[in-house]
Amino acid sequence: MDITISEMTDNDKDDVLRIYAQGIETNLATLEAQCPTWENWNESHLHTGRIIARMDGIVVGFAALMRESQSDAYKGVVDVSLYVDENKKHMGIGFAMLNKLIEIADNNGFWTLQSVILEENEASIELHEKCGFRKVGYRHMIGKDKFGLWRNTVLMERRSEKIGFEGCDGSCCRIKK
Template sequence: MIREMLDTDWSRVAEIYKQGVESGIATFNTECPSFDEWNKSHIKECRYVYEEDGMVVGWISISPTSSRCVYKGVAEMSVYIDSAHKGKGIGTALVNHLIEESQKLGYWSIYSAIISINKASIALHKKCGFREIGYRERIAKDIFGEWQNTTLMEYRAS
């Protein structure tokens, strides 16, 4: 079941995010932000969780890509699935839900910068209609100190 993310979901959202940090392929962050930091950097709309048997097992949200008003319809997407629940279609359901709901709110471009070795995330994005628009070479070091590229992907509303 997909529903709006509540502030009270933060502990599970943070646990799932920490799994991404520890994987070394989901984010360049080395620790999970506090709820206040995360809340300030993410758009209040289009925050969703996937709940299974009463437990949050995945989440998705968007962040602004620019503070300039001409880019108000452009956002960067984050999607994280609990490692014990991957491969069940949860990511696909969340991404498709976010695309549909974000378009209703006037978003025309959803962007993702994915660590290039995260082949599962790239495949998920392609499955949901994203296209590769470029990459950034050796953009940052992962938690293991290795330089990584990011693959840039975009979904454009028709």
């Protein structure tokens, strides 16, 4: 089956929320206990970098980007949100979407992609490593899950290979234009 990746539209909102709810149910994808409304989800994600994966015309995954910070100093740093339908895992969907997000990020001036992943979500950690992300941090008991249990996360990041440094004088570096 072929995977097609396209830009997310408002028509995809029911599928996005359905797949997000599956992530809540597994207790591996998010610490959220309730699915957000479309309005809340929509407001928290950038309009650039919203994608949908389809197989045979059916939405089987989505990914989106969120600003890491409102500071201009970090305007090129974004958080990755990526979810795959529970019935379509291990079919290359996450890999296709994450590689598309990397391309979108490079084309839109985002120099660092980062993901916060629950430490038990080994498949997601492996996927991110396969796509060039590296582990840069571990957060102990950072939040409680839907059962009230403290959970740990792994922070992973990928620095753009296209948006690089011109040189560094030891105190600061200039970004290539």
